[in-house]
Amino acid sequence: MTEADIKEEAYKILEILISKPFSQCYCLTRDFKQLPTSPGIYAIKHKNEEILYIGKSGAIRARFRNGHNALTQAFFDRLDPADLRIATFVVTNRQIRQLSEIESLILQKVDKPKYNSRIPLVE
Numbered sequence: 001m002t003e004a005d006i007k008e009e010a011y012k013i014l015e016i017l018i019s020k021p022f023s024q025c026y027c028l029t030r031d032f033k034q035l036p037t038s039p040g041i042y043a044i045k046h047k048n049e050e051i052l053y054i055g056k057s058g059a060i061r062a063r064f065r066n067g068h069n070a071l072t073q074a075f076f077d078r079l080d081p082a083d084l085r086i087a088t089f090v091v092t093n094r095q096i097r098q099l100s101e102i103e104s105l106i107l108q109k110v111d112k113p114k115y116n117s118r119i120p121l122v123e
Contacts, residue, residue: 006098010105017043017087017106018051028071033082035061038089041103044070044115047083053115056103061089070115 001009023040025045026034040060046047053070057063064071064086074084107116 001094001098006101007105009059009095009098009101013041013089013091013102014106016089017041017054018055020045020087022047022049022085025062025087027085028081028084030056032061035064036088037061038088038090039096039099040088041099041106042089043087043113045085045087046075046079048087050085051110051113053113054103054106056099058099060090073115075117076099098115102114 008037015063022045026032037057037059039058041054042060042063043051045051052074055063071084074081091102095102107113
């Protein structure tokens with residue numbers, strides 16, 4: 001994939017995450033059993049459609065089952081868990097190799113999500 005292809009893929013994924021209606025995103029649960037086990041990009045969204053966090057994972061469900069700092073921060077900010085949902089985009093085998101770069105491009109395009117502490121730069 002060329003750099004232009006990767007950028008185009010990243011922006012398509014971002015648009016999918018942003019445009020996914022809150023009602024169609026995954027609810028927070030104790031075991032996150034409904035989340036995909038596949039690698040992908042995910043967004044933690046607030047009910048007002050604001051994206052609070054964007055991340056990547058080699059196994060989305062495992063990422064949340066092992067704890068997630070953004071959810072801890074939301075707890076301390078006293079956000080109602082019912083007002084939070086997770087939007088996901090499962091990546092293809094071709095996209096897995098560029099997962100970090102795709103995440104970085106997405107984070108640079110979005111107005112800094114509240115719970116992303118650092119925005120990785122694309123090299």
